[in-house]
Amino acid sequence: MTLNPDALEHLLDNLVEKGWYEWPQAISSSLCLALLNEVMLAEENGKLKKAGIGRGDEQQLNRDIRRDQIRWLNGESAAQAEFFCIMAALQQEINRALFMGLFEYEAHYALYQPGDFYKKHLDSFQGQANRMVSTVLYLNPDWQAENGGELVIYAKDGQTIEATIIPSIGKLAIFLSEEIPHEVLPTQLPRASIAGWFRCNSSTANLVNPAR
Numbered sequence: 001m002t003l004n005p006d007a008l009e010h011l012l013d014n015l016v017e018k019g020w021y022e023w024p025q026a027i028s029s030s031l032c033l034a035l036l037n038e039v040m041l042a043e044e045n046g047k048l049k050k051a052g053i054g055r056g057d058e059q060q061l062n063r064d065i066r067r068d069q070i071r072w073l074n075g076e077s078a079a080q081a082e083f084f085c086i087m088a089a090l091q092q093e094i095n096r097a098l099f100m101g102l103f104e105y106e107a108h109y110a111l112y113q114p115g116d117f118y119k120k121h122l123d124s125f126q127g128q129a130n131r132m133v134s135t136v137l138y139l140n141p142d143w144q145a146e147n148g149g150e151l152v153i154y155a156k157d158g159q160t161i162e163a164t165i166i167p168s169i170g171k172l173a174i175f176l177s178e179e180i181p182h183e184v185l186p187t188q189l190p191r192a193s194i195a196g197w198f199r200c201n202s203s204t205a206n207l208v209n210p211a212r
């Protein structure tokens with residue numbers, strides 16, 4: 001599967017102009033269903049873990065801020081390998097057009113159960129120089145507006161709502177990790193996705209900054 005060239009151009013323009021882009025039907029439903037199947041199996045087998053906030057030793061569970069359950073992808077299945085392959089192509093295009101120096105990609109499945117949410121946050125803080133571009137692929141077939149679980153995108157001021165994105169299957173939400181505050185509204189039904197981050201290489205001589 002390849003990325004639609006027209007949509008790709010819109011993505012690059014929008015990343016520069018607004019810092020975010022909503023890309024419906026970016027990834028085929030058949031691949032999304034295979035990935036959804038993996039999330040559901042992981043959930044059945046007790047392999048999803050409550051998500052934390054912060055990183056490394058500072059990781060903490062904070063149920064007031066986020067309630068989803070996650071599992072990191074490792075590329076072990078054909079579906080994951082195909083997903084990573086598409087994201088590698090995307091990384092190359094972004095680097096070619098915007099010179100962002102994206103270096104690696106990390107991603108986890110996320111499952112939000114009814115009532116779960118993720119309050120307004122940034123995925124990365126300026127100066128930390130790690131997560132540069134955030135991606136969220138939605139895996140929910142036949143998602144209706146009344147199911148809730150929208151991704152709310154805020155302007156850089158953190159107050160004005162710029163968009164309310166419905167988490168429909170195949171859609172990719174993409175935004176600048178350090179600049180775009182965003183929030184997941186409470187969902188009414190189980191809501192599955194893959195959240196991922198393109199990182200730049202922030203390792204220096206004495207400081208190695210592990211992905212997670």
Ligand SMILES: O=C(O)CCC(=O)C(=O)O
Binds near residue numbers: 110
């Ligand atoms: O699922 C979404 O729409 C966004 C998730 C998110 O913001 C995150 O995992 O950091």
Ligand SMILES: [Fe+2]
Binds near residue numbers: 122123134182
């Ligand atoms: Fe986020």
